[in-house]
Amino acid sequence: MRNLKKRLALVSALALSGAMLAGCGEAAAPATTTAAKAEETTAAAKADETTAAAADNGAAETEAAAPAASADEGKVLNIQVWNDEFINRVTSHYPGYEKVDDTHGKIGDVEVVWTITPSNDNAYQNNLDSVLPSNADAAADSKVDIFLVEADYALKYVDADANVAMKLSDLGITDADLGDQYQYTKDVVTDANGDLRGASWQACSAGLIYNRDIAKEVIGSDDPAEVQKAVADWATYNDTAKKVADAGYLMTAGYADTFRVYSNNVSAPWVQNGKVVVDANIKQWAEDTKAQVDAGQTTASADLWGDEWAKGFYPAGDTKGVFCYFGPAWFFNFSMHGDDAASIGAKGGWGFTVGPQGHFWGGTWICAANGTDNPTLVKDIILKMTTDKGILKDIATQDSDCVNSKSVLADLSSSADGNLAILGGQNPYAVLAEGAEKVDMSKLSIYDQGCNEEYQKAMKNYFSGAAASYDEALAQFNTAIKEKYPELTTD
Amino acid sequence: MSKSNLVLVPTNKAKSGQIDKLNRWGYIFLIPFMLVFIVFQLIPLVNTLWNSLFENYMSGLKKVGPNFIGLGNYIKLFQEGDLAKYFGNTIIMWILGFIPQITISLLLSAWFTNPMLRLKCQRFFKTVIYLPNLIMASAFAMLFFTMFDTTGPVNGLFIKMGIFKEPYAFLLHVGSTRGLVAFMNCLMWFGNTTILLMAGMMGIPVDLFEAADVDGATPGQVFWKITLPLLRPIFIYVLITSLIGGLQMFDVPQILTNGSGDPMRTSMTLIMFLNKHLFSKNYGMAGALSVLLLIVTGVLSFIVFRMTAQDEVKKNRR
Numbered sequence: 001m002r003n004l005k006k007r008l009a010l011v012s013a014l015a016l017s018g019a020m021l022a023g024c025g026e027a028a029a030p031a032t033t034t035a036a037k038a039e040e041t042t043a044a045a046k047a048d049e050t051t052a053a054a055a056d057n058g059a060a061e062t063e064a065a066a067p068a069a070s071a072d073e074g075k076v077l078n079i080q081v082w083n084d085e086f087i088n089r090v091t092s093h094y095p096g097y098e099k100v101d102d103t104h105g106k107i108g109d110v111e112v113v114w115t116i117t118p119s120n121d122n123a124y125q126n127n128l129d130s131v132l133p134s135n136a137d138a139a140a141d142s143k144v145d146i147f148l149v150e151a152d153y154a155l156k157y158v159d160a161d162a163n164v165a166m167k168l169s170d171l172g173i174t175d176a177d178l179g180d181q182y183q184y185t186k187d188v189v190t191d192a193n194g195d196l197r198g199a200s201w202q203a204c205s206a207g208l209i210y211n212r213d214i215a216k217e218v219i220g221s222d223d224p225a226e227v228q229k230a231v232a233d234w235a236t237y238n239d240t241a242k243k244v245a246d247a248g249y250l251m252t253a254g255y256a257d258t259f260r261v262y263s264n265n266v267s268a269p270w271v272q273n274g275k276v277v278v279d280a281n282i283k284q285w286a287e288d289t290k291a292q293v294d295a296g297q298t299t300a301s302a303d304l305w306g307d308e309w310a311k312g313f314y315p316a317g318d319t320k321g322v323f324c325y326f327g328p329a330w331f332f333n334f335s336m337h338g339d340d341a342a343s344i345g346a347k348g349g350w351g352f353t354v355g356p357q358g359h360f361w362g363g364t365w366i367c368a369a370n371g372t373d374n375p376t377l378v379k380d381i382i383l384k385m386t387t388d389k390g391i392l393k394d395i396a397t398q399d400s401d402c403v404n405s406k407s408v409l410a411d412l413s414s415s416a417d418g419n420l421a422i423l424g425g426q427n428p429y430a431v432l433a434e435g436a437e438k439v440d441m442s443k444l445s446i447y448d449q450g451c452n453e454e455y456q457k458a459m460k461n462y463f464s465g466a467a468a469s470y471d472e473a474l475a476q477f478n479t480a481i482k483e484k485y486p487e488l489t490t491d
Numbered sequence: 492m493s494k495s496n497l498v499l500v501p502t503n504k505a506k507s508g509q510i511d512k513l514n515r516w517g518y519i520f521l522i523p524f525m526l527v528f529i530v531f532q533l534i535p536l537v538n539t540l541w542n543s544l545f546e547n548y549m550s551g552l553k554k555v556g557p558n559f560i561g562l563g564n565y566i567k568l569f570q571e572g573d574l575a576k577y578f579g580n581t582i583i584m585w586i587l588g589f590i591p592q593i594t595i596s597l598l599l600s601a602w603f604t605n606p607m608l609r610l611k612c613q614r615f616f617k618t619v620i621y622l623p624n625l626i627m628a629s630a631f632a633m634l635f636f637t638m639f640d641t642t643g644p645v646n647g648l649f650i651k652m653g654i655f656k657e658p659y660a661f662l663l664h665v666g667s668t669r670g671l672v673a674f675m676n677c678l679m680w681f682g683n684t685t686i687l688l689m690a691g692m693m694g695i696p697v698d699l700f701e702a703a704d705v706d707g708a709t710p711g712q713v714f715w716k717i718t719l720p721l722l723r724p725i726f727i728y729v730l731i732t733s734l735i736g737g738l739q740m741f742d743v744p745q746i747l748t749n750g751s752g753d754p755m756r757t758s759m760t761l762i763m764f765l766n767k768h769l770f771s772k773n774y775g776m777a778g779a780l781s782v783l784l785l786i787v788t789g790v791l792s793f794i795v796f797r798m799t800a801q802d803e804v805k806k807n808r809r
């Protein structure tokens with residue numbers, strides 16, 4: 001009997017909860033209607049937005065705070081980044097941005113959430129790969145609105161078939177808005193159909209950054225024109241390296257420093273018809289660097305960004321001084337420890353010149369994620385950060401960034417605003433602007449990042465002597481490529 | 492072992508029914524384990540086996556496959572991958588670490604359990620030797636990476652002491668890289684092994700030691716003739732778990748070499764090789780490699796067990 005009672009109780013409880021659920025269903029119905037209404041309002045807002053955009057174009061210089069239309073859009077702006085560079089740029093330059101903490105901020109009543117995933121070991125891309133394809137279906141507050149990409153793998157994300165980055169034209173950004181930007185920065189984020197799917201505030205043409213004291217001692221002058229003569233091509237560069245080593249210094253801190261200079265001047269992309277081809281210039285890098293390591297002009301142990309590599313930013317002490325680094329404008333500000341009073345940069349001890357071959361390094365492109373629920377705000381951020389001349393000039397002068405604006409660079413190269421303290425007052429902008437015009441991004445492939453990384457890793461073994469020959473190291477490169485890209489073939 | 496040892500032989504009908512009823516509870520108590528086992532072990536295992544028969548990976552944001560290719564992944568693995576090399580690396584680094592580890596552990600546990608020595612502060616020492624195991628392996632590896640860097644404190648110390656003339660790049664040489672990995676594994680695990688061996692030693696009846704003492708056995712004789720033989724079951728357990736752990740060695744060399752397994756992939760373990768297929772989300776190749784690893788682990792464990800437990804196997808056969 002007791003059992004029966006229990007069962008009855010259970011059944012009635014179930015019936016009750018069932019009724020409750022049914023109640024829920026009814027309550028839900030009006031909610032849907034509200035949602036539908038909300039959508040209508042958004043559509044209306046969008047119409048407003050287009051007119052607003054038109055007005056915006058008319059007065060490009062107006063510094064409006066957060067656009068009003070964003071009130072009807074998502075309440076959370078999610079931005080995917082791999083370091084704090086863009087966070088700092090937005091914090092100091094985007095009008096109306098209030099910093100809450102290192103990874104949170106506010107623009108008007110929209111909460112900004114920064115997600116930092118380091119790019120090591122492909123972690124940043126893996127993260128994008130897992131969130132972007134399903135972004136449209138994600139919950140409103142967790143939808144990615146903006147993600148950043150680098151040149152090495154930009155093609156993967158601006159691909160028309162993948163369709164994870166919005167066309168800028170769909171956001172309402174026109175070619176006229178971007179007229180002042182360098183062509184190569186657009187080529188990087190243009191898909192196969194010719195649609196632009198991103199924009200950058202940086203033009204990252206790079207050059208050779210040399211230690212002025214060592215230049216005076218070895219070359220006899222720290223004047224950029226004189227130094228350029230000593231590093232004008234690889235033959236003279238290698239001769240200078242000998243002199244630098246004889247004087248007790250390193251030419252470059254590590255084996256990888258010169259890699260991009262060689263790899264940017266290749267005659268063909270890494271992958272042709274599904275096959276990885278090592279370009280002659282890239283092989284030349286391996287040979288030149290091997291000779292330099294063996295002669296003690298550089299090291300096989302200092303990896304880019306490592307502690308040993310960064311020692312060269314400080315005056316020689318326990319370790320040898322370093323004559324030069326290769327880098328673009330962001331390098332001055334971001335990498336050379338200029339904010340540390342003990343560094344060479346803080347005393348203005350660096351000089352800048354073109355170097356043996358023109359090249360570029362990195363750069364960050366802003367893409368609007370397909371499925372974003374904050375299109376107005378995203379559009380405004382892209383426009384402000386990449387086309388607003390006032391902001392770009394601030395970025396150039398305050399952060400020593402080389403900005404993606406022909407007129408701002410022309411301005412800076414002829415004004416004292418462009419004199420950089422870290423370079424001892426030298427104005428690098430004429431050299432940078434000239435370089436940015438020359439950069440050619442037509443040799444890109446979506447496999448560049450993996451190929452560049454694995455080639456350097458494999459060749460490190462050749463330089464250190466762990467691999468007996470170039471071919472042995474090359475075999476390891478081929479193995480690594482087949483692991484990363486099973487669809488590719490190698491020699 | 493036959494089942495009759497476990498179940499009581501029924502003497503009459505009523506009793507047998509009761510035992511059957513009790514047995515049923517045994518199965519019911521097993522359900523939670525079986526559920527967890529099936530969901531988290533068996534299904535993934537079968538899934539891995541199934542996946543290993545397909546070509547299935549990502550190229551950028553595009554998916555290739557799944558296409559059924561039978562044993563294609565296995566063939567590719569043997570043809571292209573330096574499977575034997577990575578297996579060799581793993582075993583070498585494991586042995587390099589395990590020999591000092593087991594030696595130190597045996598010595599320490601013999602000292603700790605020896606009633607004649609009456610060591611003071613035993614608790615403190617047991618805690619201290621276990622501590623390295625509490626640190627995350629990756630943090631530990633990061634620490635060593637920084638310490639043994641060319642600009643790190645170890646090089647600085649040796650140069651100041653006059654042992655090195657210039658910084659020695661530990662991670663550019665095969666011996667020092669493998670040695671570091673082995674040293675770290677040894678340091679992390681000898682405390683754990685010591686505790687296990689101590690438990691085994693304390694389970695040996697004290698009267699055996701006393702009798703040996705009365706008969707005038709030396710401490711060496713006691714260790715080799717009494718402690719070790721009676722420790723065998725625990726010893727086998729330690730050996731097999733350590734072997735399996737060793738075959739799955741990953742985090743320490745991965746972090747130490749930044750995933751490259753350099754110089755020339757001489758410190759790349761099997762699991763690091765497996766991890767390389769993560770880049771392209773290559774389920775097929777990774778699955779095939781996992782299945783091979785399962786077989787190798789099984790076979791090796793079986794061999795170790797047969798070798799060290801021969802007597803017991805024979806006894807049970809009789």
